[in-house]
Amino acid sequence: MPREPMRVLVILTGREGGGVRNHVLHDYLHQARVGITFEYLCLEAGRFHEELTERGAAPTVIGGAVPIQYPGSPLGVALKLIGMLPKLWTVHRRVLAEVRKRKPDLVYTHYPYLHVLAGWAAWRGGRPAIGRFPSMMNTRKLLGLQRVIASTIFGHSLDGVITISRTAHETLWGAARRKSRVVYNGAELEEIRAAVSGIEKTPGRVVIVGRITPGKKQHLAIEAVAAVRARGIDCSLEIVGGPAESGNAYYERLAGLVGELGLEEHVRFRGWLSPPYEAVASASVCLNCSTVEGFGYVIIEGIACGTPLIVSDRGAPAELIDPGRTGLHVPADDKDALADAIAGLLSDGETRARLAEEAWRDARARFGIDAHMNRLRDVFDEVAAGRPRTSG
Secondary structure, X not given: OOOOOEEEEEEEOOOOOHHHHHHHHHHHHOHHHHOEEEEEEEOOOOHHHHHHHHOOOOOEEOOOOOOOOOOOOHXXXXXXXXXXXXXXXXXXXXXXXXXXXXXOOEEEEOOHHHHHHHHHHHHHOOOOEEEEEOOOOOOOHHHHHHHHHHHHHHHHHOOEEEEOOHHHHHOOOHHHHHOEEEOOOOEOHHXXXXXXXXXXXXXXXXXXXXXXXHHHOHHHHHHHHHHHHHOOOOOEEXXXXXXXXXXXXHHHHHHHHHHHOOOOOOEEEEEOOOOOHHHHXXXXXXXXXXXXXXXXXXXXXXXXXXXOEEEEOOOHHHHHOOEOOOEEEEOOOOHHHHHHHHHHHHOOHHHHHHHHXXXXXXXXXXXXXXXXXXXXXXXXXXXXXXXXXXXX
16 A cells, blocks of 8 residues: 655765665655655765766755764863864754755654754754664773764654664663664665575685774684685685775774785685676575674575575674574684684585575565665654644
């Protein structure tokens, strides 16, 4: 049954990349499925503003700039805010003017500072606001004080919060967590599967995809592959992501580790591949070693490519994989357990096929674009139907 039309005003920086870019584009391309019309405000005419324009989204540039990272220490935030206050106030006033002019059903944001600036603009304009959190809150920084302060501010600035996993939801606190609803990211699974149709698996090949940064823990994959090869099992590793170049200290560490372990002929740095589907589809096993991701697109991309997954048992990737049924869990940061899991899968084609098939069935129900868009619209409806804040 068709849904009632809904107009959602999305506030962006105009220079989005990575997961936020992918998410916003997916939602734009599939908005009609659930009766949503997205309208876009960009602070800057950056690369993502250009991409939205090319796709016909007609974003409006209002000028201004905000940081996109989470605030640091409370003292650092206070000092930064004092210096930035005139610029931030200008952004707030410009968003408020657009909210009052357009009168959207909902205001939607993706970054911490915009949650606050646009959230309060929506409040002053008598419109509900919802903020999406594309990552996890750091629960340990400043003994957890940062999480408490940030969650309190977001909880009072927004009518609703979207988190991309239960794991991310649990890192919020207080009002922000109470207002939070989980909406898993979605992907065009059928399109990915069609794109890799006919690509054959390479025996013994393992792949890991992600930015080359300590949080992704590619060093564990290298060490595990070395351990598997030491058992006499032919095994190679492809590392997809970047920056794979001098100047990236973690890449230099990884390259040094490859040399120390004598793996120069068996580990290949592929750099950035967009999309990475060919590399994932041609591998026999796909890894995710991170414990700090809020979701992990590579998980559902790996499933769509028909490649069985091994993930750490801590963090959001573990939430996406049912251990033993749709993939394997290994203890976080345990290279020996990871080596055992890799060796087991490379030696058992029947298990690889079973895991891949079960994961495909599960992903279509949980992470397909229709499931995502319907859940997103349900949350939008819930927030829009609530009693909106008023400016008095």
